[in-house]
């Protein structure tokens with residue numbers, strides 16, 4: 214509880230509850246109980262009662278309910294948003310928000326908000342925090358600014374060249390499968406292989422070659438599909454989170470660099486690579502750029518290099534892969550949009566306006582393809598829910614409700630991206646046309662979609678890379694191939710946590726023989 218402050222100090226004159234709180238006359242819990250419009254425990258909704266039950270130590274029910282239900286959390290949260298509005302409570306000290314203006318304000322560059330303890334629960338290495346699990350904001354800011362150089366300036370051209378290289382590898386692999394008579398393939402898995410190869414190549418200059426060998430090396434993806442749901446479910450439960458992210462627990466049960474498979478093996482490989490670079494003190498030339506060298510040049514210490522490289526693989530692969538898979542599914546399910554996209558690519562090739570492969574700059578001038586990317590990112594927003602920001606000492610009023618200091622505000626991106634007031638009555642439909650034109654509402658929609666990457670000092674570190682990929686990949690895939698869903702009744706299986714997991718995304722892929730220059734790779 215923050216110390217007593219006067220209304221003159223806090224500037225609070227208009228809200229008696231807020232004023233009492235700021236003067237220190239009432240506790241945070243009183244505020245929740247006094248505010249009828251804010252008191253949601255009358256809801257018998259399992260998700261909310263699961264979260265609230267933690268505080269009452271009804272452990273077994275809470276844990277079971279959470280783990281069982283959270284794989285549908287986007288549906289549950291969206292239903293609650295429809296009932297209670299843009300801000301509602303999910304725990305004694307926690308609310309969920311889907312209002313884009315408020316989220317923009319909370320996460321702005323100079324925001325006094327800090328990270329909630331939830332962030333610490335995503336840690337997977339007992340030896341130390343990575344940049345995303347660092348809770349000390351000044352430390353986080355310093356650390357992040359050193360990491361950011363690898364994603365900016367002269368390195369952008371290298372990010373683009375590596376993206377081209379791995380898109381080419383993806384296309385070669387798909388083509389080889391078609392030639393061998395395997396037109397039906399799990400495109401979801403292939404996109405994950407593509408992402409892992411791209412990120413490992415960028416990270417340490419050596420891809421795992423998942424695509425080339427058609428193999429989930431080190432069982433990394435299998436392990437991540439198993440571990441992510443557990444970590445992402447338990448991270449919402451304060452006591453569980455404190456337990457499993459404690460150093461002794463992680464030492465006993467977490468991944469270790471001596472493991473022979475999965476996450477531990479992966480950490481071990483990174484440890485070796487980082488040690489070798491530091492002991493040889495030989496950063497590579499610009500031509501053979503990788504992120505590790507860039508970080509060493511910027512004075513990132515060896516242990517942080519290890520932890521942050523280990524973060525890049527899940528942070529950089531699961532997210533972009535989800536967006537790509539989701540957009541492909543929408544394209545395949547929307548024949549008119551699919552054909553319009555192909556026609557735009559055809560026209561641009563015929564007019565000699567796009568190279569092979571398309572450059573990032575050229576890709577940005579394909580208006581319809583850009584609209585598809587935004588619409589795909591919006592409807593298949595890769596980060597679904599989570600990433601709480603903690604209300605500063607003065608408290609704050611959001612969506613008309615006063616929130617006391619220390620309240621965690623979780624974002625509900627899924628509902629934010631489907632807000633009818635922002636995106637129109639058909640916000641649930643895949644309709645890229647909504648982004649065509651340049652009216653003020655268009656600019657506003659674009660800004661809201663950008664929030665999918667976070668904002669201000671909470672911004673995603675790999676945003677620029679993700680945009681290069683998204684700009685190019687769909688153009689390259691569609692100029693080479695045609696895609697068709699194999700099972701219209703169940704095109705894939707998908708579970709939602711903070712991020713998503715997609716299984717069994719089988720599609721039929723054939724060569725597109727109608728677009729002239731397709732065989733460029």
Ligand code: HEM
Pocket residue numbers: 344345346357412524525528529530532533536594595596600665666667668670671672673674675676678679
């Ligand atoms: C479509 C793709 C992506 C989306 C939607 C996305 C979204 C996000 C979001 C919402 C956050 C958390 C922001 C917050 O704290 O509020 C984040 C953080 C982060 N992302 Fe991404 N991301 C994507 C791709 C990538 C890629 C490709 C990389 C790396 C190569 C990456 C690396 C990171 C890192 C390192 C952080 C932590 C930043 C920090 O500590 O402040 N992401 N991302």
